[in-house]
Amino acid sequence: MNSFTVTVNGQPREVQGARPHTTLLNWLRDGGLTGCKEGCAEGECGACAVLVSRPDGRGGTRLESVNACLVMLPAMNGQEVITAEGIGSPGHLHPVQHEMAVRGGSQCGYCTPGFVVSMAAEYYRPERTSRPERKDGEHHAPNGFDIHALSGNLCRCTGYRPIQDAAHALGTPPEDDTLGTLRTRPAPAPQPLHLSGPDGDFHRPADLPEALELLAEHPGATLLAGGTDWGVEVNIRHARAGVTIAVDGLAELRELEWHDGHVRIGAGLNLTEIERRLDGRIPLMAEWFPQFASRLIRNSATLGGNIGTASPIGDSPPTLLALDASLILASREGEREVALADFFRGYRQTELRDGELIRAVKIPLPLAPITGFYKYAKRRFDDISSVAVGIALELESDNVRRIRIGLGGVAATPIRALKAEEALAGKPWTKRNVREAARVMGQEGTPLSDHRASADYRAAMLEQALLKFFFEKSEVVRG
Structure with a gap:
């Protein structure tokens, strides 16, 4: 089957002869919907933002904004998209468009449609409209609008x-x-699909067993979830996959379950969904979520994808290493569990075998009561880490009963700060001991100098992260 349907602005559109690497952005523009624009082709500028219909978990629909430049068109089979043209019209401006116009929010207009789309997603966010008078710190207005929606x-x-x-x-x-x-x-669910053409095959399996069969038959296939990494490879580096298997819609990868001894988070859930469903119950992850890229990216990026790319500067591994997480890996032969600390074998190399994928992340309970996440980058938000540090601490009286520290950006893989952990284990949680452990932590890993940061800077930030954690959490410890 080489044709499928995507609903755009309320109208079904048949797609004929699509290629596996055609982006939603290019297809929309070819169809005359030129409000959706390419600015960077890597998900940083938002000029290509569109709304997609997603399940809200209660039988209804959430309208979420995503970067159309990173979405592979075949992945939208059977789904619904709303572009800037579908939000309002010149004769009937949407409230978002009206406010942008009367308050001078548009000049050249190039970026305006993307802003309108992201603003509309926040306008319809159920948590905002159900609590319109909430004011929470510096990022929420009295109308409940989270300005980070535009980040x-x-x-x-x-x-x-x-x-x-x-x-x-x-x-x-x-x-x-x-x-x-x-x-x-x-919300319409993603529909199974198989496209075959001269530049590759695209599969959207109906369930996990079918996906694992395909992966066993094509062990070198590219797994497509949120596409926030693969889309960049396609657009910027012109990468092409012989076989693409879309796994983002598989129900078996979208579970989030609490058990007596652990919480299990499906690898196919996007970060926005995880944040919403956890609702702050894992404080370290709650602290990390807002610092991961932008809302547009978090609406697509999956936990499994961020781990599976094995980037040494990915933000999720330091957080999950501090939480002592493990991974559930699935293949046609069954499942196995691997500690996240043992998963990374080298630069962009993992313990995944041919035919395996990450099914879920498993976090042991109870959680450490004192945690912190520290990210050092050139921008405060929406940037790649130079250094990322996750820390989880448990004290017994005033002594360190257990501490786990995850590091990113200081080695070929994400790592645990084992020497710093050892320097603190069983000792009193005092300024002197923490300062000594911070000096040890500054020597962890093998940091390199590149365009993001020097090796010396990275080492210094490791020290500062542990010291900052000590001084920030001292009130929690005393309490």
Whole structure:
């Protein structure tokens, strides 16, 4: 079958002869929907943002913004997309478009459609509309708008203040709001698909057993989940896969279950879903989520994908190493469990065997009561780490009963700070002991100098992270 259907702005569109590496962005533009633009082709600017319909977990629909430049078109089979053109029209402006216009949020207009899409996703976010008067720190306005919803959108000429003013002026969607009514019906599920062509095959299996059969038949296949890494490879490096297997819609990879001794998080859940479903119950992850890229990226990126790419600067491994996590790996032959600390074998190399994929992440319970995540990058948000540190501490009286420290950006793989952990184990949690352990931690790994940071800077940040953790958490310890 080399044809399929995608619903765009309420209208089904048949796709004929699509190639596995055609992006949603290029297909939309070829179809005349040019409000969706290419700015960077790697998910950093938001000019290509579109809304997609996703299940809300209660039989309804969430409208979430994603980067169309990173979405492979065949992965949208049977699903629903809303572009800037579908949000409003010149004669009937959407409230988001109206506020952007009257408050001077648009000048050249290149980035405006992407801002409108991301702002519309936040406008319809159920948690905002159910608590419109909430004010939470510096990032939420009295109308509940989380300005971080726009963190993946770049403005090139107007300035952010009028855009922020537009966001903070938005009210609650009226009952007859056209897009708002979409939230009351079930979101369309991804449909199975097989495309075959001269530049590769694309498979969307119906379930996990079928996916594992395909992976056994094609052990070198590219697994596609959120596409936030693979999309960059396709766009920037012109990578092509002989066989692509889309696993993002598999129900078996989308479970999040609490058990007596652990919590199990499906590898196919995107980070936004995980954050929402955990609802702060794993504080270290709650601290990490807002620092991972942008909302646009988190709406697509999966935990399994971030781990599976085996990047030494991925943000999730330091966090999960501190939580002493393990991975459930699945193949046609069955499942096995591997400690995350043993999963990374070398630069971009893992313990995955031919025919295996990451099914879930397993975090042991109870959790360490004192945790912290520290990320050092050139920008505070929406940037790649130079160094990332996750720390989980358990004290007994004033002594260190257990400490786990995960590091990223200081070796060919994410690592545990084993020497620093050993320097603290069983000792009093004092400034003197922590300072000594920080000096030890500064010598962990094999940091390199590159365009992001020097080796000396990385080593210094390791020391500072542990010291910062000590001084920030001293009130928690005393309490």
